[in-house]
Amino acid sequence: MKALRNYLDKIKPNYKKGGKYEKWLPVFESFETFLYVLGDTTPKKGAHIRDAMDLKRTMSIVVIALLPALLFGMWNIGYQHFLSIGQGQEVSFWAQFGHGFIQVLPLILVSYIAGLGTEFLFVYIKGHEIEEGFLVSGMLIPLIVPIDVPLWMLALANIFAVILGKEVFGGTGMNIVNPALLARAFLFFAYPAKMSGDKIWISGLESGEGVVDGFSGATPLAEAAAAEGNLDLFHAKYTISDMFLGTLPGSVGETSVLAILIGAFILLLTGIASWKIMLSVFVGGVSMGLILNGFASETNVYMSLPFYEHILLGGFAFGAVFMATDPVTASQTEKGKWIYGFLVGFIAILVRVVNPAYPEGVMLAILLMNVFAPLIDHYIIRANVKKRLKRIKVKA
């Protein structure tokens, strides 16, 4: 550790004003602060109390909270793959995990290299400080795409998300929509063939090598949407415990509600994510689920999917815990958080069930509510101002 510190101190003058690599100072500082706190002291005027919990530590904790979902996702990718070629029982746990690891690792690497590369480029052009926002986005993006997405598409989506999701608005903390979801939306609309259907959720299914006859790689949501008559067949295939544990086809990190809940626990314990948003997303989802259950009929079987299965399936839990709670794009006011979260859940299930073109509505619901969050805040604040004005008038 000491050797590293010495090395950093030795090369630091190169990056100071007048040094050889003056323009790269932000890049240097961003790497230095991974492990060390900058030696800045508080200014003569202004705030003197500083918290060690800066943006970088916050981001690191979110990445840690994502690890259970990531590790489970890796195993599940392998598990699904061997299931599809008919070797579900014979292969060991580590073989399954290893297969998934090799499949998922390139996604993570490409996502970070493309995203951080773009970010460094902008740091160089604009000369502002490097921002840590991409640490989380770069980890989120691989978790919300299908495993077989081509790497160049993923890279393109990352570049698109960093430039148009963040840099045009002024960088981390100024973005209107969640960059990770923007990357996914870009992929979803630009390359629909690679982002939906029943061939892409399990690695190796598209090439079709050694796949068992009649094996379907459709996600449970797609199957529920396509069900006819009643959901008996669907329920015979997928049990509640499957849905909760997440041994189902789907995007890399979204399937296991259990792993996501561990992440949620970490986020809530450290106070990084708002429990109000998380809770209200689930409340919103459940209430829309109940409403749709009330309207269910013979002709629209999907509506009769029980509400508790809705919140276990697809990206609902992942979106609620990691996406909707993004502190930058969510509502800032406490009352606003309830409204925002409730509508995210409400609209997600509505899109999922009512629009046949989108078997999953969580992404669209969160993006939509991201755009509305400032409006919600605006009216909450106006209402508060009005209330307090009234109080003054009553006294006078």
Place this chain on the structure above:
Amino acid sequence: MSTKNLKLITNPLNIDNPITIQVLGICSALAVTVKLEPAVVMSISVLFVMAFANVIISLLRNTIPSRIRIIVQLVIIASLVILVDQVLKAFAYDVSKQLSVFVGLIITNCIIMGRLEAFALGNKPWPSFLDGVGNSAGYGMILILVAFIRELFGSGSVWGFQVIPEGFYEFGYANNGLMILPPMALIVVGIVIWVQRARTRELIEA
């Protein structure tokens, strides 16, 4: 041509561009820029309508009562648009079908109305003609640029000819479906505005 007149043509191409600076005529920029061909035809149609509407209004400017000037402007624009529409139907039926309602909607193109109000009503015919040509050229320039980008990445072709080799597709390349959707036109126009503002010093706002 005097410098003042020359500016009437060159300014709209750059620092006074109707789309990127005045942000007018966005609706047609979204609608007709999926392919290059309709975008070019649209640009030429607008050029014709705008140049002659400007000249006619400029000739009539001292006789139009200011209360009813909007109606007079509309009548003139509408007649010219009908003319363009009929010519397109007669000689370029396919493109005319692609452009469909948007030829008719040139009437409501804010750039034309805006130039008539802002320029032609107060200037002589020759400068008005140049102003019309300049502004529609600035409009057409952006339209063609956006259409080129959208057609190249959205359909892999330029002017209907395949330019991205077949080998790319076998290698896993795919056309970008988002480019064909209208939102991408807005995003591309936005990027053009961004680049232009970043490069032009006098446009950077404090």
